[in-house]
Amino acid sequence: xxxxxxxxxxxxxxxxxxxxxxxxxxxxxxxxxxxxxxxxxxxxxxxxxxxxxxxxxxxxxxxxxxxxxxxxxxxxxxxxxxxxxxxxxxxxxxxxxxxxxxxxxxxxxxxxxxxxxxxxxxxxxxxxxxxxxxxxxxxxxxxxxxxxxxxxx
Numbered sequence: 749x750x751x752x753x754x755x756x757x758x759x760x761x762x763x764x765x766x767x768x769x770x771x772x773x774x775x776x777x778x779x780x781x782x783x784x785x786x787x788x789x790x791x792x793x794x795x796x797x798x799x800x801x802x803x804x805x806x807x808x809x810x811x812x813x814x815x816x817x818x819x820x821x822x823x824x825x826x827x828x829x830x831x832x833x834x835x836x837x838x839x840x841x842x843x844x845x846x847x848x849x850x851x852x853x854x855x856x857x858x859x860x861x862x863x864x865x866x867x868x869x870x871x872x873x874x875x876x877x878x879x880x881x882x883x884x885x886x887x888x889x890x891x892x893x894x895x896x897x898x899x900x901x
Contacts, residue, residue, distance in 0.1 A: 801877035830889035
């Protein structure tokens, strides 16, 4: 192979590798929101570029995995704690539970990382808020999602 063709091949290979390694950023506005209880649709909503869970519910988005392999799912979240407990969520890809009833470590906005072995193709990613508690004028635990992305390890 000539030096010119070799350099073109190397540039192409590097570009393909770089695009495969780019994080997959999921648009929060595209998540389908479903409250856990009927009549609470207004308590799980997309607002101010975040998803707010004022009641238990699930946010689900389509995810296209570019290749089989090991990935890191990064969930940027915050919460309002109640009764000395932070918000908890369950993270799933397709039917596989990646992390069940994970409790945020702080009320402040923070990125949480979860390892996952993913298979190439179309699937879903869902985050379910699972420990809502509320007592009028006393306490109200809530979960707020600020971003979700999937990175190749």
